[in-house]
Amino acid sequence: MKVLVPVKRVIDYNVKVRVKPDQSGVDLANVKMSMNPFDEIATEEAVRMKEKGAATEVVVVSIGPQPAQETIRTALAMGADRGLLIQTDQTVEPLAVAKLLKAVVEQEQPGLVIMGKQAIDDDNNATGQMLAALLDWPQATFASKIELNGASAANVTREVDGGLQTLEVQLPAIVTADLRLNEPRYASLPNIMKAKKKPIDVKSPGDFGVDITPRLKVSKVTEPPKRQGGVKVESVADLVMRLKNEAGVL
Ligand code: AMP
Numbered sequence: 001m002k003v004l005v006p007v008k009r010v011i012d013y014n015v016k017v018r019v020k021p022d023q024s025g026v027d028l029a030n031v032k033m034s035m036n037p038f039d040e041i042a043t044e045e046a047v048r049m050k051e052k053g054a055a056t057e058v059v060v061v062s063i064g065p066q067p068a069q070e071t072i073r074t075a076l077a078m079g080a081d082r083g084l085l086i087q088t089d090q091t092v093e094p095l096a097v098a099k100l101l102k103a104v105v106e107q108e109q110p111g112l113v114i115m116g117k118q119a120i121d122d123d124n125n126a127t128g129q130m131l132a133a134l135l136d137w138p139q140a141t142f143a144s145k146i147e148l149n150g151a152s153a154a155n156v157t158r159e160v161d162g163g164l165q166t167l168e169v170q171l172p173a174i175v176t177a178d179l180r181l182n183e184p185r186y187a188s189l190p191n192i193m194k195a196k197k198k199p200i201d202v203k204s205p206g207d208f209g210v211d212i213t214p215r216l217k218v219s220k221v222t223e224p225p226k227r228q229g230g231v232k233v234e235s236v237a238d239l240v241m242r243l244k245n246e247a248g249v250l
Pocket of ligand 1: 006007008009036038039061062063064092094097114115116117118119120122123124125126127128
């Protein structure tokens with residue numbers, strides 16, 4: 001069974017994001033970019049399936065600018081077999097990503113697509129669900145455990161409000177990875193070297209006949225309000241008085 005893993009290049013999760021002065025978006029100049037953390041988890045899960053003999057090949061795909069090749073290389077160094085970059089400098093919204101991924105799925109015919117539950121740049125949490133709808137495939141989102149029942153079905157444990165839910169999905173299916181699915185490995189130096197020789201195919205959105213013209217307009221991006229400094233209270237009585245009079249919570 002082939003497993004397809006879509007991986008997105010996003011601002012590294014350790015970077016403090018700066019909003020552009022004109023509030024039109026986020027400043028990307030000279031900012032460290034990395035693989036979306038949930039996509040690392042998805043890649044790790046696919047690689048583990050291959051190591052257990054449950055998957056035959058792990059293919060990673062990224063849609064984005066030329067440097068997204070580095071993101072693909074990271075996945076190849078973790079153990080994926082080959083990559084596909086659908087290269088564009090345009091903003092690609094979830095629906096357009098899902099349409100492109102549908103075209104890739106039709107070409108590659110994977111038995112399973114494992115992707116992140118959300119990309120931490122725009123926090124859309126939409127692409128997996130849209131892809132499942134476009135393909136008319138079963139979906140199991142927010143996975144914290146995936147157990148394959150041969151090549152025809154999988155039991156997926158999902159993190160839902162107030163607990164866990166286990167679904168059986170028929171394959172092929174879309175599964176989106178949550179934080180607790182696994183802990184992704186760091187690529188070893190020999191594997192980073194090996195990954196340099198693994199193939200990455202480069203295509204354009206036009207090669208798949210998909211129109212990626214944005215349909216959404218970002219009106220404004222603002223920073224969260226600055227935190228007010230805290231104060232030390234003298235006593236419990238002082239705390240209660242402040243909660244009553246200043247915070248109005250009692
Ligand atoms: P989102 O719906 O934007 O929060 O993204 C959910 C997931 O879709 C991500 O974790 C990725 O697995 C996948 N995805 C979104 N955008 C891209 C992209 N440009 N290239 C590859 N995969 C993507």
